[in-house]
Amino acid sequence: MTVTAFAPETEERFALARQVADAVLFEGYVLYPYRASAAKNRLRWQFGVLVPPGWGAECEEHDFQYTECLMEPKAGATLAVEARFLHARRRTVQRIRSDGGYETVPELHLDDRVLVPWDEGGEERVEVVAQVADLLGDGVTHPFRRPAREDAQPVLDAAGRTVGRLVRRCEEISGRIRLSARELDGPYRTLRLTAVVENTSDWTAPEGRGADRDAALPHSLVSAHLLMALSAGSFLSMTDPPEWAKGAAAACRNLHTWPVLAGEPGRADLVLSSPIILEDHPAIAPESPGTLYDATEIDEILALRTAALTDEEKREARGTDERAAAVIDLADSMPPEVLERLHGAVRSLREVTGEPPGFPDEHGVQRPDTPWWDPASDAGFDPEQDTVVVAGRPVGRGSRVELRPGLRHTDAQDLFLQGRAATVEAVLHDVDGTVHLAVTVEGDPGADIRREQGRYLYFQPDEILPLEDRP
Known part of the structure; x- marks a missing residue:
């Protein structure tokens, strides 16, 4: 039996894991300096993009993710799965004409922002709950579909007058989730769980646009990843499995994704399978004041650089995306004590005993009294x-x-x-x-x-x- 409604306890566990999963979902969504005109924001969404199968042959991206991991379910256990991805929606900017109609324009200037065309990402979730016993054999297949839709949002000036509108268009996408399990030989009852997320959209590129990634993105599952939870039992770490399970873990196949234990440290009933390789029980640093989307820089540097943008640059960033506008407001309002916490934090300490390793002399003999690096040795380099x-x-x-x-x-x-x-x-x-x-x-x-x-x-x-x- 397969259902699509999570129990309150399962939803609570997923809510905690989504704090990290959101960082995967929006990784690289909009990069500093948060303006659509920035070169690095013109080739977006580099992780977990599942393209339509009819277009995948034209590029090096894929139309599926394939996860295998090990689990030890108890009798009567159920598996709850949540597939998450962004659905790209194309936004155009229109200005109102004197006759009351609208015309599409490259930009629309307001007092606090400059609105420009942009691809936004709307979060989508597909939920599946199945009895573990039903996963044996042929398993469970759950198809899903998101229809095409269009909506318009009026744009008002400071006086409340309508000066234009934003038109957002989503294209139809479809896919499926396939879940199956196989019992393995070993000292304990262990199952190898297979979870596949596929894009099954029948879209193909228009004539002459076979290599146009921009045209394929609205029909793709962007930043796709999986959350999986057992109602009773546990998963085994794929990064550090117990000794008896190392062979079975090494035999698991993971294509375009990697599963890690998620949720509270010390528990093993929740897995995050992500296109970005993480360690077990990943967590957001408590010092981080908010989502900055650009994980290539630390919070302190990125917040300071964002606050240093010119007023005109901030106007364009605010008009690029609502999430970019929130980042600008966050950087402008960040108090000194929050910035102070971003200087760095000590996560753990351990005692170091014994002599440091020596450095081999010209005969290859370790010299404990020789520093690991001798500044004088740089004299021969220019x-x-x-x-x-x-x-x-x-x-x-x-x-x-x-x-x-x-x-x-x-x-x-x-x-x-x-x-x-x-x-x-x-x-x-x-x-x-x-x-x-x-x-x-x-x-x-x-x-x-x-x-x-x-x-x-x-x-x-x-x-x-x-x-x-x-x-």
């Missing part, structure tokens, strides 16, 4: 003169190179730098002997500021290709 050989050619300061980020992908922005030309600013060596190339990207309007502040992008020699001889 970042502005040193070179490294790449593809048979010396590369150093001033060399032009093509960026080819490797599999390490230490920064999500690597996606945008593939194939871009850059200039090497310095050749650096770390204490482990690894070489790093500090670069500025050609065409970056902030390159001069980066040089002045010494804030570069860093790549290793196997991530670049020389473009021409060094000047």
Whole structure:
């Protein structure tokens, strides 16, 4: 039997887990400086995008997420599942004409904001509750559909007069959730749970727009993830399973998502399967004053930079999105004592005993009395003169190179730098002997500021290709 209504106790547990799940749902929703005109806000929603299957073949994104994890349900247990995602809705701006009609415009100026076209994200939830016993064998399939819809919101000026309207359009999307379980051999009764979220929308790209991601987003499940709870029993950690379950955990397949234990620490009856890899029992820092959507920077720096925007920049940010407007208001109203808490916090302390590890001398012998790093050893390095050989050619300061980020992908922005030309600013060596190339990207309007502040992008020699001889 399958139903779609959560018991109050289950809803209470999900409400706690949603505090973290919301950070997944809105990760990168709108990035600093929170304006639609900002370049990094023109290619949005990089995590958990499930595209229509008819378009998935045209790109490197997927139309499904596949989760497998281990659970030990008790007799008569039920499994509650909540799939969450954003449904993109396209917003256009219209100005009222003298005849009372409306015309679409690129922007509409008000006293406190500048309204511009924008893709908003509306939260959607799909709830399924099933008996664990029903998951064995063929399992349970739950289809869902969200119809196309359109609505208009009047725009009023400071005097209360109608000066325009915002028209929002959602496209139809459909999908399904497939749940199944299989009992495993072992010392305890353990089931491998499989949960699949699929986009089944029949939309295909219009002729000539086969690679247009912007056209596919309104038909996609954006930032899709799962919350799963057992009414009786527990899940096993996929990150740190017990010794007897390590083989079964390693055999689980997880595609485009990763499951972790969620909810209160010490409990194991709730799982969050997320397109962003998290640790077990993730939590929002208590010092964080609110949602800033841009997790690439710490709260203090982001709040200070947001408060430092010009009045005109804030007007555009407020007109970009209601959530962006809330961030601007938060930064402007943040009291000093809240900023003080953002300087940092000690989460735990542990006693360190024994001598620190020594540093090998020229014969490879550990020398406990030698510091782990000797400043004098830097004397033989010069970042502005040193070179490294790449593809048979010396590369150093001033060399032009093509960026080819490797599999390490230490920064999500690597996606945008593939194939871009850059200039090497310095050749650096770390204490482990690894070489790093500090670069500025050609065409970056902030390159001069980066040089002045010494804030570069860093790549290793196997991530670049020389473009021409060094000047």
